[in-house]
Amino acid sequence: MPAHCFADVLSEHIDLTPAERDTLGRLEERSRTIKRGGILRRSNDRSGELFILRSGLMMTYVLLGDGSRQILRFHFPGEMLGLSGIVYAQAPESICAVAESVVCPFERSALAEVIEAHPRLASMILAYAQVERVSLTDRLAALGRTSAKARVGALLLDWRSRLRAGDGSIGESFSLALTQEEVGDATGLTAVHVNRMLRQLEEEGLIAREGQRVTIRDERALAAATHYVDRYRNLDLGWLPAGR
Amino acid sequence: MPAHCFADVLSEHIDLTPAERDTLGRLEERSRTIKRGGILRRSNDRSGELFILRSGLMMTYVLLGDGSRQILRFHFPGEMLGLSGIVYAQAPESICAVAESVVCPFERSALAEVIEAHPRLASMILAYAQVERVSLTDRLAALGRTSAKARVGALLLDWRSRLRAGDGSIGESFSLALTQEEVGDATGLTAVHVNRMLRQLEEEGLIAREGQRVTIRDERALAAATHYVDRYRNLDLGWLPAGR
DNA sequence: CGCACCCTTGAATTGTATCAAAATAAGTGG
DNA sequence: CCACTTATTTTGATACAATTCAAGGGTGCG
Incomplete structure (x- = not known):
C-alpha cells in the first residue's frame, strides 16, 4: 500500500487532481x-535512481580529497532525493541517513x-527544485559573507522552519538531532568552533539549550x-498550467 | 527575427524537433x-519575468545587510536567467550585467x-537546473572547506570551461573579464586577498597573467x-522522454 | 564495567580581513 | 589628444576570527 508523502507535500500548495x-x-x-x-548512495555510484524520503532524516554531502x-543539505520527509543525479551517469553527491x-x-524513467x-x-x-536552489544560495552567501555565529544561528532557524513545515505544532523549542560535527560540516566550521558559537548564542540570550533540545529565545x-x-513560505504558484 | 540561443545550447546535447x-x-x-x-532586476523586485541571455556576461548576486x-553565479550566453524567481512573488536575487x-x-506563463x-x-x-545546482554545491563545498587559493584557482578553471563551451577554440589562455573585487565577491574573499592568491598561483607556475589575460600553465x-x-561535460540524458 | 562517541574548555597557531597608501590603468570631458 | 578624474591593482603592517592541538569530562551502550 503505497503512501503519498510527496503528493502530500505538494498538496500543501495546490489541489492535486486524483x-x-x-x-x-x-x-x-x-x-x-x-x-x-x-549510506543510500555514494558519490560516483551509478545514479540511475531517485528517492522519496518517507520518514526519518537524511543528508546529502561531498567528501573532499583531504x-x-x-x-x-538535510532532507526531511516528503522531499525528493537525488534529483541532481539525473544529469550524470555517476552521482555527484553522497546521501546518507542521519536518523533511521x-x-x-x-x-x-518514472520521473x-x-x-x-x-x-x-x-x-x-x-x-520545488528552485526552492532548494534558493535555499542553497542563501547558504552560499552565508558561507561566503557571514560570521561563524551567524551561520550557526541560521542553521538553527532553518531547522525550526523545516520541522514546523512537517509539524505545525512546533513552537520555539525543538530537538536538533545533529552532532556538533555535523553542524560544523554543514556550516563550514570545525566542531570545536560550533561549540563555542552555540555557547555564545546562549550567553547572549538568543537561544537556550538542554541536551539536544534548542529553544529560540529571541527570534x-x-x-x-x-x-x-524562510524560503519555504509564501510561494507564488499562480502561473502553473492546469492539472490533468 | 528571433534568435535561438537557448535552443542552440540544448542542441549540443540532443537533437531538437522543429x-x-x-x-x-x-x-x-x-x-x-x-x-x-x-541592473536587470533587483532582489525584491516583482519577479514575473525570466530571460534568455543572448550575448554578453551577467551575474546573479545577493547583498547582505552590511x-x-x-x-x-556568472551567466554566459545561452543560459536561462531568473528561473529561481518563478516560485516567489519577489525576486530572491539581483541580476546585473558584468559586460554589455x-x-x-x-x-x-510562456515557460x-x-x-x-x-x-x-x-x-x-x-x-539544466540540476547542472546549475551541482555547480552551486561545488562552490558551496569550496567556500566551506577549501583554502582561498583553491577557490580562486577553481574560479579560473570554471571560467575556462564555460568560455570553452561557448567557443571550442579557446585553449589554455583566456580573458578574465572580472575585477579582483568581483572575483572576491564570488569566492568569499576580499579583493586584496584575491590579489595575493593570484600572485601566488603565478609564482608557483600554475598560471600566468598579463592584464586581463590568464593562462593556465599547469592544468x-x-x-x-x-x-x-567540470560539470558541464559528460551529461547523461538518455532517459528523456521522446520529443514532440 | 569498559569502551566509544560526543561535548567542553584552554592555549597556540594560522589564514584571512582590515587599514592605509602608492602605483597603474581606464574613463571622461574639454 | 591631453589633462583630469576615477577605478583597479599592488604592496606592507597589523588585527582578528577560526583552526589546530591537546586533554578532561559526560553519556549511552554492548
Whole structure:
C-alpha cells in the first residue's frame, strides 16, 4: 500500500487532481529502510535512481580529497532525493541517513513519465527544485559573507522552519538531532568552533539549550544577526498550467 | 527575427524537433540591451519575468545587510536567467550585467506553455537546473572547506570551461573579464586577498597573467589543488522522454 | 564495567580581513 | 589628444576570527 508523502507535500500548495495524486503515488510503491549512518548512495555510484524520503532524516554531502566533508543539505520527509543525479551517469553527491529513514526508490524513467503525463507536476517539481536552489544560495552567501555565529544561528532557524513545515505544532523549542560535527560540516566550521558559537548564542540570550533540545529565545534578534529568510513560505504558484 | 540561443545550447546535447525549436524561439522574440553595470532586476523586485541571455556576461548576486555582496553565479550566453524567481512573488536575487549584454525577457506563463506542450523540453530545463545546482554545491563545498587559493584557482578553471563551451577554440589562455573585487565577491574573499592568491598561483607556475589575460600553465596541478570538476561535460540524458 | 562517541574548555597557531597608501590603468570631458 | 578624474591593482603592517592541538569530562551502550 503505497503512501503519498510527496503528493502530500505538494498538496500543501495546490489541489492535486486524483490522476496526479495517483501518478505520484506510483513513485512510492517500493520502499527501503536505512539505519542511522547508513549510506543510500555514494558519490560516483551509478545514479540511475531517485528517492522519496518517507520518514526519518537524511543528508546529502561531498567528501573532499583531504577527507573533509561538506554537508550540502538535510532532507526531511516528503522531499525528493537525488534529483541532481539525473544529469550524470555517476552521482555527484553522497546521501546518507542521519536518523533511521525509509525511502521509496524509483527510476529516472518514472520521473520522465510523470513529466510527460502531467505538465503541472513537472512544473511543481521544477518549482520545488528552485526552492532548494534558493535555499542553497542563501547558504552560499552565508558561507561566503557571514560570521561563524551567524551561520550557526541560521542553521538553527532553518531547522525550526523545516520541522514546523512537517509539524505545525512546533513552537520555539525543538530537538536538533545533529552532532556538533555535523553542524560544523554543514556550516563550514570545525566542531570545536560550533561549540563555542552555540555557547555564545546562549550567553547572549538568543537561544537556550538542554541536551539536544534548542529553544529560540529571541527570534527577532537571531533573525537579524543571521540574515535568515524562510524560503519555504509564501510561494507564488499562480502561473502553473492546469492539472490533468 | 528571433534568435535561438537557448535552443542552440540544448542542441549540443540532443537533437531538437522543429516544433521544439520553434517553441523555444518564441521565448526570444523580444530583446533588451543592458549596459555594463546595468541592473536587470533587483532582489525584491516583482519577479514575473525570466530571460534568455543572448550575448554578453551577467551575474546573479545577493547583498547582505552590511553591504557585502555574494556573487552566486556568472551567466554566459545561452543560459536561462531568473528561473529561481518563478516560485516567489519577489525576486530572491539581483541580476546585473558584468559586460554589455542582450537579454530576451519572457513571462512565466510562456515557460508554463513550453512545459505543457513539450515534455522533453520540460525535462531538459529541469536537467539544466540540476547542472546549475551541482555547480552551486561545488562552490558551496569550496567556500566551506577549501583554502582561498583553491577557490580562486577553481574560479579560473570554471571560467575556462564555460568560455570553452561557448567557443571550442579557446585553449589554455583566456580573458578574465572580472575585477579582483568581483572575483572576491564570488569566492568569499576580499579583493586584496584575491590579489595575493593570484600572485601566488603565478609564482608557483600554475598560471600566468598579463592584464586581463590568464593562462593556465599547469592544468593538472591546478585541478588537483582546487578539486575542480567540470560539470558541464559528460551529461547523461538518455532517459528523456521522446520529443514532440 | 569498559569502551566509544560526543561535548567542553584552554592555549597556540594560522589564514584571512582590515587599514592605509602608492602605483597603474581606464574613463571622461574639454 | 591631453589633462583630469576615477577605478583597479599592488604592496606592507597589523588585527582578528577560526583552526589546530591537546586533554578532561559526560553519556549511552554492548
